[in-house]
Amino acid sequence: MNDEHRLRAQIARARALLVDGEPRKLSNSRLVASYPDRPVVSGTTVPALVTEWRSLDSGLLVPVHADSAGPAPIDLLLVYLTAKEILGFAPPPSLIAEELRRVSVYDVLFFVADILSSFRAPGAARSELDRHYASIWFEGELQHRVTNLLREPKRGLVVPQALLLLAKLALARSNDQGEREGDPGNIVLALLTITQYLGSGAEHPAQSVVGDTPGPLGREIIANQYFNSPPSEVHLMARFIRRWRQMPAEHRDDPQVIDLAQAYKDATGITLDDLMTVGLALWASAAGGRPHVPAGYFSILKWSSERLDRVLHLLGADLLTLRLGVKEEIDLYGEPGLQWAFSTFERWPVVRLADGSLLVLDPKLLINRIVGWLPLFDIKAGATSGKRSVTTKTAKQAEQCLRHLSEFYVLEVLQSVAEGSPAQRVYGDAELRAVFRKLKRRVADIVIDYGDAWVVIETTTTQLKRQSVVAQSEEAQVEDLDKLVGEAEQIHATIESLREDESRLTGAAHRPYRKFFPVLVLAEGFPVNPVTLTVLWERLRAKNLLQDPDIAPLEVLDTEELELVEALQEEGGPSLKQILEGKSKSNLSRASVRDYIIAILRRQPSRSRRLESLWLQAVGPVLDTVAEAERKAGAQP
Known part of the structure; x- marks a missing residue:
């Protein structure tokens, strides 16, 4: 019972x-x-x-239903620790100069190079590096505090921008030996003090409203993202070998194409092979944890001293030259230039030391110097120096040629993307012009027919002005964004033509009620974030461009993102149309396509077969040259 x-x-x-x-x-x-x-x-x-709530990775509390589309842009941000958080107080700015006066400039440069070589190493995990430096920079209770702060996944200790700024300030304020009297300077303390005051010149975020202009906060975000864009060595090498080596030969009959390799040799006195042999060898050493390259390292190549010196003169500079360059930056760009302008290190990422050894300051800057856009400036410099056989006319032709071939390369990747997806057909610029020229409208570079939708794409090689990159001028950033609005006009006109009568192009019956996905591809990259997309969309709205209900928001991609989509296609992943459609409905609709692929789709696509072949062609000759030199020298490769 x-x-x-x-x-x-x-x-x-x-x-x-x-x-x-x-x-x-x-x-x-x-x-x-x-x-x-x-x-x-x-x-x-x-x-x-x-209302049920959940905490995002950023610590922000949101309703459960509001988080259904995945992480938000704020979850992608990493916030570095400041001196006040670590030490419990904010050291005065004057402490930076006081500490740097008591240390040798060499000590600072080696300190920076060692950390950046670890930071840029392929496969390096930032969280592990932060914990490593917390263990060697601090001890006792201070170490415990930093370690606990780093338990937050979005907190960081190593700040590349602060390290390069530390190197700039050391070149401006440290001497060769440091003061011998008194206590030695504390480089770590100087670095932490720098992090405390980074960005302190910008107005308070509450004073910044992003609309059709970036505002003070937006200006800093654009510069920050541009500086911290992740290195993509393989993609850079692949594009370099294609644009500088292969395409000029394939398009030699094109009046806009010249022999870029010959123009480079005429302008600099060195070959592209020599530039890549020395540059990639230095990069490999630094990325492998050895940024200090001893004198005689390249003797195995059996080159003449003149031949080697010509290459090293382009890639590196001595302390005096670096000091003059830093002073020029500060004078030219003022306070923003001190924090964001690193053109001296971009031009000379290698320090040539008095004993003949070399110090790679930053592997990322070095790889950009070798296979990025900067070799074009070597041609321009040779034309203006009056010491080489290249003329200013040839330099202009070289720039026009490189931009022309960059657009060809983008179209090549797009063709590969479309072929690996369920797209019905791809139409290029020539086909569009032939069909729609009677309408007297501008046309985009390429359209892809997905049956139920069109993806309409315009490519451009426009780049941010230097004033935009260093956050010096909001006007410059607005002008850069207005250039993109001008490019979007071609997309808009093409959509109107397709909407009126697509059968002119397809030869099939017109299918109404199709969705249009406008895409602008910037071959040389662009900082896509909620600020830049908001400003761009507002300025498009003001001109009534791409505003119809059947048109998705304009997306901005770079070449590397297209190559990620290309790799996804080979892995059986979503098509470009599916990616654009999914992103527009996600919490990352105002972030980049790269962020959407990684954070929402949770995909880390490997290299496509096309890309793998190209980058091996880029490094293969260098490895063959080094191996042959070692064989002749009787050394084991």
Whole structure:
């Protein structure tokens, strides 16, 4: 009986909790399933009107339903630790100069190079590096504090911008030996003080409203993202070998194409092969944890001293030259230039030391110097120096040629993307012009027919002005964005032509009610974030461009993102149209396509077969040259 009484009591309690408070007009005779994510009013089956919350990685609390589309842009941000958080107080700015006066400039440069070589190493995990430097920079209670702060996944200790700024300030304020009297300077303390005041010149975020202009905060975000864009050595090498080596030969009959390799040799006196042999060898050493390259390192090549010196003169500079360059930056760009302008290190990422050894300051800057856009400036410099056979006319032709071939390369990747997806057909610029020229409208570079939708793409090689990159001028950033609005006009005109009568192009019956996905591809990259996209979309709205209901928001991609999509296609992943459609409905609609692929789709695509072949062609000759030199020298490769 005791068991029966207990059972009856339990049933009564359950009944009280579930139905005794039920409104009389509702039937108590029915069974209602209960779910942990659907709370009800006690004693009833009536759903409780409560809001459930969850914490994002950033620490922000949001309603559960608002997080259904995945992480938000704020979750992609990493916030570095400041001196006040670490030390418990904010050191005065004057402490930076005080500490740097008591250390040798060489000590600072080696300090920076060692950390950046670890930071840029292929496969390096930032969280592990932060914990490593926390263990060697601090001890005792201070080390415990930093380690605990780094438990937050979006907190960081190593700040590349602060390290390069430390190197700039050391060149400006440290001497060769440091002051011998008194205590030695503390480089780590100087670095932490720099992090405390980075960006302190910008207005408070509350004063910045992003609309059709970036505002003070937006200006800093654009510069920050541009500086911290991740290195992509393989992609850079592949594009370099294609644009500088292969395409000029394939398009030699094109009046806009010249022999870029010959123009480079005429302008600099060295070959592209020599530039890549020395540059990639230095990069490989630094990325492998050896930024200090001893004198005689390249003797195995058996080059003449003049031949080697010509290459090293382009890639590196001595302390005097670096000091003059830093002073020029500060004078030219003022306070923003001090924090964001690193053109001296971009031009000379290698320090040539007095004993003949070399120091790679930053592997990322070095790889950009070798296979990025900067070799074009070597041609321009040779034309203006009057010491080489290249003329200013040839330099202009070289720039026009490189931009022309860059657009060809983008179209080549797009063709590969379309072929690996369910797209029905790809139409290029020539086909579009032939069909729509009678309408006297501008046309885009390429359109892809996906059956139920069109992806309309325009490519451009436009780049940010230097004033935009260093956050010096909001006007310059607006002018850069207005250039993109001008490019979007071609996309808009093409969409109008397709909407009116696509059968002119397809040869099939016109299919109404198709969706249009406008895409602008910037071959040389662009900082895509909620600020730049908001400003761009607002300026498009003001001109009534791409505003119809059947047109998705304009997306901005770079070449590397297209190559990621290309790799996804080979892995059986979503098509370009599916990626654009999914992103527009996600929480990252105002972030980059790269962020959407990694954070929402959770994909880390490997290299495409085309890209793999190209980058091996880029490094292969260098490895062959080094191996042959070692063989002749009787050394083991």
